[in-house]
Amino acid sequence: MTRTIRSRCWTGRVSGQVWGGDTVTDTATAPHIPVLLEPILARIAPVEGVWLDGTFGAGGYTRALLDAGAERVIAVDRDPEVFQRAASWAESYGDRLKLVEATFDRLDELADEPLTGVVLDIGVSSMQIDQAERGFSFQKDGPLDMRMSGSGPSAADIVNGAKEEMLADILYQYGEERASRRIARRIVAARDDAPITRTSHLAKIVEGALPPARPGQVHPATRSFQALRIAVNDELGQLVRGLMAAERALAVGGWLAVVTFHSLEDRIVKRFFQQRSGGAPRGNRYAPEPEVSEARFELVSRKAVVAGEEEMTRNPRARSAKLRLARRRAVEAGDVDLSTLGLPPLDLTGERR
Incomplete structure (x- = not known):
């Protein structure tokens, strides 16, 4: 379901962020700092x-685009809470x-004219992580939820209902967790005693299945929580469908900027x-030589853009961020060979893609 939302009032600024021209100054109180914004602009x-x-x-990206000269921005999110927060400033932009409220994989249906550009900042936001009641973080005890939209199966539903093999596949495919089978066995054994409904409970189970983290290593539950979040929200499927939708929606010369x-x-x-x-899709030595598709995009750079030291110091979240940017060419949108994209062959039903 798609909902268009109107804001009600304007206070003049977002708490913790002061805007001017093409730049944004971020303070420690900012709820979410847009990553790689200046390189995009x-x-x-x-x-x-x-x-x-x-x-x-x-x-963050929406305001920067509008302040830098965009005539209009269509701002899309599946999380209804983000629009409640935006009510304090969105009114000032009027019809611009x-x-x-929708998922970005339908962006071509949401635009009523060819787009000059599309920007996607993939994954969970720091605001969502900071809310213990959303269940995204193992660092804060909360209900094991992880749903960005608040609807559909939750992480608790998967953890308590999926078969052991399916759990192991989710942890391995979406979290690249090498100990996925061991962790899945521990989860199944634990849920036989009592349902796993809290983030702290699941984190303790995962920790117990793995050796203690050495200094400098990530928390043992990091990959498992990432995997469950991706599975709950179908993030990789959303990404693939969103990229294809952007190809259909962009005007000739239009920009596609994606931060991962x-x-x-x-x-x-x-x-x-x-x-x-x-470029030729990735093949293998047993398959026929793949055909080179007609170019629908022109790459700005073959290498991803990464944050500089200054941005990483100001915003640690930028350390893992990569920006890829391309422009739409005057070639009609066409089919995408999904087998070449690296999408894990798994979904919540347990069926292979």
């Missing part, structure tokens, strides 16, 4: 036309800003851009 300048921000969040935060996301975006810019 620098490469797409001059900013103009109609843009779609498919992962609205705290509105349209807020839509882990290797699974970046691999999909990298291979999509490779295939859609005329």
Whole structure:
């Protein structure tokens, strides 16, 4: 279901963020700092036309685009809470800003004209992680939920209902967790005693299945929580469908900017851009030589853009971020060879893709 949302009032600023021209100054109180914003603005300048921000969040990219000269921004998010937070400032942009509650994989249906640009900041926001009641973080005890939209099966439903083999596949495919089978066995044994409904309970089970983390290593539950979050929200499927929708929605010369935060996301975006810019899809020695597709995009750079030291110091979340950017060419949108994109062959039903 798609809902268009109107804000009610304007206070003049977002708490913790002061905006001016093409830049944003972030303070310690900012709920979510947009990553790699300045490199995006620098490469797409001059900013103009109609843009779609498919992962609205705290509105960082949306506000920057509007303040830099975009005529209009369609701001999309599946999380209804983000629009409640935006009510204090969105009104000031009037008809230049349209807020839509939907998933970005339908972005071509949400735009009523060819788009000048699409920006996607993939994954969970720091605001969602900070809310213990959303259940995204193992660092804060809360209900084992992880649903961005608040609907559909939760992480608790998967943890308590999926078969052991399915749990292991989720942890391995979506979290790249090498000890997935061991962790899945521990989860199944624990839920036989009592349902696993809290983030702290699951984190303790995962910790008990793994050796203690050495200094400098991530928390033992990091990969498992990532895997469950991706599975609950179908994040990788959303990403693939969103990339294809952007190809259909963009005008000739339109920009597609995608910011990712882990290797699974970046691999999909990298291979999509490779295939859609005329590169040969990845094959193997047993398959026929793949055909080179006609280029639908022109790459701005073959290498991902990463944050500089200054941004990483100001915003530690930027350390794992990668930006890939391309422009739409005058070639009709076409079919995408999904087998080349690196999408794990798994979904919540347990069926192979």
